[in-house]
Amino acid sequence: MGLVGFIVLLVVAAVVGAVAEALVGYRPGYGWVGTIIVGLIGAWLGSALFRIGPFVGGIPLISAIIGAVILTAVLKLISARSTV
Numbered sequence: 001m002g003l004v005g006f007i008v009l010l011v012v013a014a015v016v017g018a019v020a021e022a023l024v025g026y027r028p029g030y031g032w033v034g035t036i037i038v039g040l041i042g043a044w045l046g047s048a049l050f051r052i053g054p055f056v057g058g059i060p061l062i063s064a065i066i067g068a069v070i071l072t073a074v075l076k077l078i079s080a081r082s083t084v
Contacts, residue, residue: 008057013039016061020068026076038075042068 001009014032017039021027028034043059046067053062 005057009040009059010036012057012059012061012064013037013043015039016043016059016064016068019065020072023065023069024072024076026072026079028072028075028079038068038071039064042071045071 013036017035017037020038020042021035028038030037043064044067046063046065047060049063049067051060051063053060053064055061
């Protein structure tokens with residue numbers, strides 16, 4: 001993977017993470033870095049479960065969004081339990 005591929009990967013991860021945060025209504029923190037991390041892990045999780053949707057930068061978008069939504073929801077549940 002070259003530099004352009006890496007930048008595309010980060011941009012796709014940022015968009016996927018932002019969509020997941022908007023759908024769940026929770027921001028895990030750390031600003032845009034946290035959003036990219038949620039997007040990367042969510043894309044990995046989603047593509048490990050299934051591979052559907054258009055591919056951008058080698059990432060299946062629908063699978064990545066579903067994986068990121070699952071991850072964000074789990075993080076929201078964990079943070080809600082820890083504050084009680």
